[in-house]
Amino acid sequence: MLFTVATLALAFASTASAHATVFGAFVNGKDQGDGRNKYIRSPATNDPVRDLSSTDIICNTNGGKVAPNFVKAAAGDSIALRWFHFNPDDPNDILDPSHKGPILTWIAPFTSGNGAGPVWTKIAQQGFENGEWATIKMRNNGGRAEFTIPKTLAPGQYLIRQELLALHMADFKCNDPANPGRGAESYPSCVQLEITGNGEAIPDQDFDFNRGYTCDNPGLHFNIHIPFKSYTPPGPPVWDGTT
Ligand SMILES: [Cu+2]
Secondary structure, three states: OHHHHHHHHHHHHHHHOOOOEEEEEEEOOEEEEEOEOOOEOOOOOOOOEOOOOOOHHHHOOOOOOOOOOOEEEEOOOEEEEEEEOOOOOOOOOOOOOOOOOOEEEEEEEOOOOOOOOOOEEEEEEEOEEOOEEHHHHHHHOOOEEEEEOOOOEOOEEEEEEEEEEEOOOOOOOOOOOOOOOOOOEEEEEEEEEEEEOOOOEOOOOOEOHHHHOOOOOOOOOOOOOOOOOOOOOOOOOOOOOOO
């Protein structure tokens, strides 16, 4: 019995410390360097956010703290954000493979605030495709999660919010009184971008995370541990690039 409890405690400890955060960005494959607190509004820890009513779910715990720099890119460019667990110099220290789920990327007009309110538009998402979760594909891709800046996007300053959703404990709803501490783990990270180009489209999905993410959303309450046919991430479909 004691052995069982100790084993469970160890298993839980390794899962609990297996979180992730963003180190930096690549623009068309070019490394932009360590972006933590430079162009990323980096949280103080790599812990997940579970409380969907907290503004931490938007841009994490330092979401309202403006970073001094911007990543410069053009509409149509390919961007990758590089995630890591604890040591960014260790190419294998990315994310515990227990953390299976989708990766969503959102955009909002630049704000010095924390991104609260109906200002977000989804520009990319990967869920469960070809038999593999997006977080595992990212892990196999050196921690890089890629997306494209819509070609039609109007130039200007923006916040990009990329989010890993780890669903290993999402088989219970996040507000289930009988199973506290369960639900999806969100790892949101917000990067400041300055976009150039001749586009004219203004993202207009007006998504508000504190209203649109709910504990019974089938993208946030989902059992990955039993066979399933398909998975739909939370939020609207990806923006079509027109206003
Ligand atoms: Cu974790």
